[in-house]
Amino acid sequence: MDGKNLSYSSRNYLDFIYRQSTQTGYVRPVDISNGLHVAKPSVTRAVKILETEGMVRKDPRGGIGLTVLGTAVARISRNKREILRIFFDRTIGDRCTLSDQEMNRIAYSISDEAIRAIEEYLQKAGPENSIIQKAAFR
Structure with a gap:
């Protein structure tokens, strides 16, 4: 499981x-x-x-x-939310006002492949994404 x-x-x-x-x-x-x-x-x-x-x-x-x-499963879930939060903050900025419940639903629904693609995008975006190193989805 x-x-x-x-x-x-x-x-x-x-x-x-x-x-x-x-x-x-x-x-x-x-x-x-x-x-x-x-x-x-x-x-x-x-x-x-x-x-x-x-x-x-x-x-x-x-x-x-x-x-x-x-x-392990809970950490992966938390990491997904952290990566998504960073992604939305960086791409949408202050206009992004997703509630915790909305973020949980997105994290629950999104595939591992999509999270990895977002993570790679953020890592390529620059060194200001150092938090990604801590939230790395593995």
Whole structure:
């Protein structure tokens, strides 16, 4: 499993768990419920799906953590958004006011080939794109 078959909703849960765990080191179902503004039963279902896909694991105290695979998939998703954000900022500029939700939808929908092409374009555009080195999609 490489995460490509995850639904948009599952990807949002995975991304939230990743962000929360990097900020606090620990994620509880209630954190997900509050952070994504969803009911606790929805969190339970989503975590079960992610667990089945090998993306998360639950600890005995009820915490939720990412597996190595889950971390890798979440990082790729984050990197896609960073590359897209840079691309839109550089090509459209201040007129680009995409919300996080819009950016997530684009990142979810865009192919790996398209992201690589955008990344190559930005790298050729000049040294001011040094952030691309950190966000490189691999």
